[in-house]
Amino acid sequence: METVSQNGTSDPEPRQLALLGATGSIGTQTLEVVRLFPDRFDVRVLTCRQNVERLAKQVQEFRPACVAVGSAERAEAFERVLPADAPDVRVLVGTEGLCEAATWPGVDVVMGAVVGFAGLRPVLRALEAGTQVALANKETLVVGGPLVAQVLDEGNGELIPVDSEHSAIFQCLAGESERSVEDLVLTASGGPFWNRPAETFSDITVEEALDHPNWSMGAKITTDSATMMNKGLEVIEAKWLFDVPVDRIQVLVHPQSIVHSMVSFADGAVKAQLGVPDMKVPIQYALSQPARWPAPHERLDWDELSRLDFERPNLDKFPCLQLAYDALEAGGTAPAILNAANEAAVGRFLDEQMGFLGIPRAIERALGQVPVQADPTLDDLVAADAEARGLVEELPLPASNSTER
């Protein structure tokens, strides 16, 4: 809906935004974008799992109608840290609370920035309600791709990619016919260990894995970038977002992270989207598209940029990428098993209970042991997730940190 302002120009009504995962890396950067365009957004909902101190500050600044937090204990903590003179806000709790928040009345766009499988249900509910979802939470598509596709088919919901590679492809596809697309080319930074000798991977520390060369992100996705599972998850994400078979989704390592991804077309032309690695750009585009809003994000400096390199990924050194291709091919609950085993293994790696090489081993084990079921329902996916997660969480601790990594 448009209104005509006093100076005669037409201003859009502010978009009513529900931000799921508000306290995380994507969540806080989304709020930075909102700060740049205060008249274009009305923040109605903010959610987090645990960090109620940060959430309370966000509530004071953005005055949402509703928040959702992970547990009753966190809800009490939120009430305690919220100053007495803070605006009135409804507090919802747990998975059901998150789903209610995702379908809050009047919301035009949901930003899905929860990390992991926990993001699936609220995104499905928002799409079922016919809402537009800007999706950062790739695990939702990895686990529930077919369910999401079905909901999109049957209803009025809409999915807009936020992940930088998928945003790049979305931008390259604008104005093109589906039939003329030959290949999607996802670029990957290669993470911090692209050039590190494989023999030293058993010594990789959490601190080293969290030191990403180009992007500043949450701990889970940063670890996924180090194992290159992130690119595996993104191949699956691309398959569901763009409905392209996996043999037409290529991965190229591009250490500078300037080309965010590419599409090659039937006539031999290739379109790429480039920019400084800054998630605020794809976040903003997901919220403004098809328009582009002038913004002061950092520009590419052509005097600084001397070269762009591209290399095929090394699947022996980074087996997680191959495991993701295998799970996608197996179909059914296999990607849910892959994802859950990865989430659990990354959690244990970050807690220093598992070595870096334990991550692909744990996933391989889960994929080998948990039976794969075809055409899963949401309940089947939840069960497969729990089984794979349980299996990895119960793997014995290594005898010492220097062996059995």
Ligand code: NAD
């Ligand atoms: P993060 O860990 O920084 O933040 C996660 C957010 O989700 C937090 O607000 C947290 O409170 C909430 N959350 C975590 N577990 C939850 C649960 N079980 N239930 C409800 N809420 C929960 O993560 P992030 O880096 O912002 O990533 C968010 C998603 O976006 C991930 O799926 C990630 O793969 C994707 N993504 C992130 C980036 C990036 O630059 N950070 C880039 C592309 C895609």
Ligand code: MG
């Ligand atoms: Mg990405």
